[in-house]
Amino acid sequence: MATHTLSENMTKELEPSLDSFMRGNNLDCPKMIIRYALTHDEPALRARLEWYAEQEGIVLTEAMCDESCSFPLLKISRKRTRVLWQGEEIFFHPSMALLRMLSVLRGEPDRFLQAAGLENGNTCIDATMGLAADTLMAAWRVGEAGRVTALEASPLIAALVKEGLREMAASVPSGVRGLKAEAWKHLIQAAGRIDVLLGDHLDFLRAQGDACQDLVYFDPMFRHTRGQSAALRSFKPWMCHEGLREEAVREACRVARRVVLKERTGSREFERFGFAMEPGGRHSPVAFGVRIKKELIPYVFPESR
Ligand SMILES: C[S@@+](CC[C@H](N)C(=O)[O-])C[C@H]1O[C@@H](n2cnc3c(N)ncnc32)[C@H](O)[C@@H]1O
Numbered sequence: 001m002a003t004h005t006l007s008e009n010m011t012k013e014l015e016p017s018l019d020s021f022m023r024g025n026n027l028d029c030p031k032m033i034i035r036y037a038l039t040h041d042e043p044a045l046r047a048r049l050e051w052y053a054e055q056e057g058i059v060l061t062e063a064m065c066d067e068s069c070s071f072p073l074l075k076i077s078r079k080r081t082r083v084l085w086q087g088e089e090i091f092f093h094p095s096m097a098l099l100r101m102l103s104v105l106r107g108e109p110d111r112f113l114q115a116a117g118l119e120n121g122n123t124c125i126d127a128t129m130g131l132a133a134d135t136l137m138a139a140w141r142v143g144e145a146g147r148v149t150a151l152e153a154s155p156l157i158a159a160l161v162k163e164g165l166r167e168m169a170a171s172v173p174s175g176v177r178g179l180k181a182e183a184w185k186h187l188i189q190a191a192g193r194i195d196v197l198l199g200d201h202l203d204f205l206r207a208q209g210d211a212c213q214d215l216v217y218f219d220p221m222f223r224h225t226r227g228q229s230a231a232l233r234s235f236k237p238w239m240c241h242e243g244l245r246e247e248a249v250r251e252a253c254r255v256a257r258r259v260v261l262k263e264r265t266g267s268r269e270f271e272r273f274g275f276a277m278e279p280g281g282r283h284s285p286v287a288f289g290v291r292i293k294k295e296l297i298p299y300v301f302p303e304s305r
Pocket of ligand 1: 027127128129130131132133134135151152153154157199200201202219220221222238239240241242
């Protein structure tokens, strides 16, 4: 078993990580200590624990198992993997993506897909994966010949979602039929086209060649919580709250022919980064902004004028 049993010194050294995560600046503190527990001592559960132990940015420990301990607890059961912390629990479930897939199959428009303008065979970088609802929709839209790379700065979210996407077929409730069964099928196929990477999207974008992607998508944490889903709210303490940086937008513009930003309706970030507002969603708390290649060339960032 590759998990670490931490020495007192190492624990002290890593302890500030929890603080940093709670302040939302996990870009500065990419390691997280997590306690673990298995509900049953079985090979399948031990294999899943082993997989978590191998995930970058996560240090698993059984050293501090008393309930007063402030580190989150990774609980692996036959049904799912949960993280328990301060009376809250989080786990991956593609519920938002499922609802959106059902709407799309009914012929209703999806505002993200409209803004994204993706086509069969396209490639896309989702620079802020979160719970991967948008990632799954993008991966569905690009079809079998397409590919989506999803960046996530939080080791805990990256690992939970990576496992959730891999094991998606096992989450399908028994007896699902009709359109719901079709929606699940599409999501399972889409999940297979997603590469989840842990890290800061700026580092990743810097390493990409010019014009090598069809889309880069940013959905950073809003400075205001209005318009955020309930599911997202319980994950919030573990997410990275850094605002979008000018250099990341600039790099995205170099790397892709189209860049999309999701923000709170009325956010000044659209103007600040030169995004044209997408029409629609007049009464929605969220809006999408788009920059396409031909608009990018003459644009000069206000700060560099
Ligand atoms: C609002 S959520 C994205 C929600 C997502 N679009 C969905 O459909 O579930 C933003 C996510 O981006 C991550 N994030 C923020 N800054 C990042 C960065 N610089 N690099 C990678 N991920 C980042 C946060 O940790 C968080 O999980």
